[in-house]
Amino acid sequence: MVTLGREVTPPMLFVDIRKQFRAAGSPPFLLDVKEMFAPGFTVLFGPSGAGKSTLLDCISGLLRPDDGLIKFDDECFFDAARRFSRPPQLRRTAYVFQSLALFPHLSVKENVAYGLSALPSAERQERVERILPAFHIAALRRRKPGELSGGEKQRVALARSLVTQPQLLLLDEPLTGLDAALRQAILQDLRAWNAAGRIPILYVTHNREEVDAVGERVVALINGRVQESGAPRAVLDAPRSIALAQAAGFENLLFAHVVEHRPADGVMRVALASASCELEIPLGTVPPRAAVQVAIRAGDILLATEAPRALSARNILPGTLETLEPRGSLVVAQVNAGARFIVHLTPGAVRSLQLVPGLRVWLVLKTHSCHVVLP
Amino acid sequence: MNLDALLLSFRLAAVVSAILLVLALPLAYWLAFTHWRGKFLLESVVALPLVLPPTVLGFYALIALGPRGPLGRLWQFLFGHTLAFTFAGLVIASVVYSLPFAVQPLITTFESLDRRLLEASSILGASRTRTFFRIIVPLSWSGLITAVVLSFAHTLGEFGVVLMVGGNLPGITRTVSIDIYDRVQALDFAAANRTAFLLLFISFIVLAVVYGMNRRVWSPWAAK
Numbered sequence: 001m002v003t004l005g006r007e008v009t010p011p012m013l014f015v016d017i018r019k020q021f022r023a024a025g026s027p028p029f030l031l032d033v034k035e036m037f038a039p040g041f042t043v044l045f046g047p048s049g050a051g052k053s054t055l056l057d058c059i060s061g062l063l064r065p066d067d068g069l070i071k072f073d074d075e076c077f078f079d080a081a082r083r084f085s086r087p088p089q090l091r092r093t094a095y096v097f098q099s100l101a102l103f104p105h106l107s108v109k110e111n112v113a114y115g116l117s118a119l120p121s122a123e124r125q126e127r128v129e130r131i132l133p134a135f136h137i138a139a140l141r142r143r144k145p146g147e148l149s150g151g152e153k154q155r156v157a158l159a160r161s162l163v164t165q166p167q168l169l170l171l172d173e174p175l176t177g178l179d180a181a182l183r184q185a186i187l188q189d190l191r192a193w194n195a196a197g198r199i200p201i202l203y204v205t206h207n208r209e210e211v212d213a214v215g216e217r218v219v220a221l222i223n224g225r226v227q228e229s230g231a232p233r234a235v236l237d238a239p240r241s242i243a244l245a246q247a248a249g250f251e252n253l254l255f256a257h258v259v260e261h262r263p264a265d266g267v268m269r270v271a272l273a274s275a276s277c278e279l280e281i282p283l284g285t286v287p288p289r290a291a292v293q294v295a296i297r298a299g300d301i302l303l304a305t306e307a308p309r310a311l312s313a314r315n316i317l318p319g320t321l322e323t324l325e326p327r328g329s330l331v332v333a334q335v336n337a338g339a340r341f342i343v344h345l346t347p348g349a350v351r352s353l354q355l356v357p358g359l360r361v362w363l364v365l366k367t368h369s370c371h372v373v374l375p
Numbered sequence: 376m377n378l379d380a381l382l383l384s385f386r387l388a389a390v391v392s393a394i395l396l397v398l399a400l401p402l403a404y405w406l407a408f409t410h411w412r413g414k415f416l417l418e419s420v421v422a423l424p425l426v427l428p429p430t431v432l433g434f435y436a437l438i439a440l441g442p443r444g445p446l447g448r449l450w451q452f453l454f455g456h457t458l459a460f461t462f463a464g465l466v467i468a469s470v471v472y473s474l475p476f477a478v479q480p481l482i483t484t485f486e487s488l489d490r491r492l493l494e495a496s497s498i499l500g501a502s503r504t505r506t507f508f509r510i511i512v513p514l515s516w517s518g519l520i521t522a523v524v525l526s527f528a529h530t531l532g533e534f535g536v537v538l539m540v541g542g543n544l545p546g547i548t549r550t551v552s553i554d555i556y557d558r559v560q561a562l563d564f565a566a567a568n569r570t571a572f573l574l575l576f577i578s579f580i581v582l583a584v585v586y587g588m589n590r591r592v593w594s595p596w597a598a599k
Binding site for chain 1: 489491492494495496497498499500501502505509510513514
């Protein structure tokens with residue numbers, strides 16, 4: 001590899017802070033984060049109350065950490081040792097709140113121009129006129145926020161933040177409550193915008209689809225601490241802790257213990273605690289007889305009404321269909337196979353298989369859909 | 376009917392409301408947003424005129440404004456006469472007396488503002504002053520109007536403080552409430568009634584206009 005005389009390092013956000021905080025309805029706990037954020041999207045993922053918004057508030061300067069250091073590139077944002085805290089006005093950080101916080105008495109255009117008051121009016125005008133069409137809100141310029149739909153408000157909030165040309169962007173669930181198509185469209189705009197800028201974007205969500213849509217990197221925050229970070233698939237598809245498995249939407253968490261390792265087959269066998277059945281799961285480092293939990297997504301389980309044969313899937317469990325409960329565009333089934341499994345089906349599948357409670361069924365689980373989680 | 380007294384009362388109420396607005400805005404802002412632990416002390420001082428008999432307040436005002444009081448002496452040094460029994464003295468005493476009526480509605484409105492709006496303003500680079508005038512004040516119209524109306528009405532109707540500090544000098548300190556009191560003392564009920572009724576009528580009209588406006592001002596940006 002050729003090394004140049006001087007390396008050009010992209011602007012990085014470095015956070016190493018402690019902050020005591022209290023989430024509604026739970027005992028106070030400590031936000032303790034040490035993490036580096038590179039340009040591009042980083043998804044902050046975690047259950048509500050994990051400290052995601054508090055972390056963004058600290059980075060933006062709205063909250064002062066109790067201790068630690070926040071640096072962006074060479075610029076010091078916060079340094080407890082020097083009792084220094086750069087006011088939020090001077091951090092060139094854009095922050096879109098979950099509530100969006102559009103100014104209700106100002107028009108769309110005035111909202112978008114709000115952060116540009118320091119610029120001469122010609123340049124202000126030009127920047128606003130450039131960003132309004134880019135976010136498809138040019139036709140709304142004279143409207144007040146009260147006259148906008150949810151998606152339009154979210155676009156205005158993003159435009160208001162991005163028009164200031166921030167060096168860092170914080171997004172706190174900016175797209176909740178939008179349907180998938182609209183969310184995709186807005187994310188497209190956002191990604192197009194950042195293709196040129198390449199600044200660090202911290203994106204808070206607990207929507208798995210959004211993670212897949214934006215995520216280049218995921219930081220999982222549980223109880224105020226970074227539990228894991230890395231590529232979305234590695235962090236969320238094979239969670240290594242129970243709290244993260246729950247946050248990542250693994251509907252089935254089953255107690256088990258390891259029976260034996262079979263390195264030649266690349267698997268190990270575990271016995272479920274509540275049932276006499278065993279599962280074959282990917283070979284791990286957990287020693288035999290150790291207690292583990294197995295996490296399985298409800299959407300990863302297949303359901304058959306006849307005993308399946310000649311399948312590559314290693315785990316086929318007979319059971320009884322107990323309940324069927326429609327929920328939105330899917331049907332949630334509970335199957336008792338010794339242990340109780342939750343299975344997601346489509347209404348079409350329920351109809352064509354003529355599923356009714358009490359029916360004898362077989363569950364089919366691929367080895368690699370079963371993830372070991374340490375208690 | 377004594378038109379002089381009526382005009383004097385309106386002049387007093389207008390001047391006092393204007394001064395109070397300027398004074399109460401920063402005071403209420405500070406009380407609404409400070410994290411200072413001792414703020415309850417200042418809150419109590421501001422609210423004192425609500426519970427004190429006007430005569431007690433008037434008595435101390437008279438002492439402070441008089442030739443031996445600190446304010447009176449300063450005024451004498453600057454202008455050559457004391458404050459007691461003058462219009463300026465009346466204004467100062469009335470400002471103190473009506474202060475809670477201007478401050479309380481403003482605190483209530485400021486505290487009900489969505490903090491995220493103020494934070495969004497800071498994040499977008501606005502100084503505290505800019506946030507105050509561009510976001511806080513425009514979103515606090517109802518509180519501002521209530522504050523002005525209450526201070527105006529309260530000053531218009533005051534009696535005890537005026538009597539203690541101002542005395543009863545025609546055209547200078549004889550306000551309409553003092554005038555009515557005078558007429559009743561002189562058993563001139565017809566004249567007292569004419570003035571009293573006019574005051575009642577004007578007060579009602581002012582309040583009706585303001586509350587009517589306020590209803591519309593309340594949320595001009597709500598979806599139609």
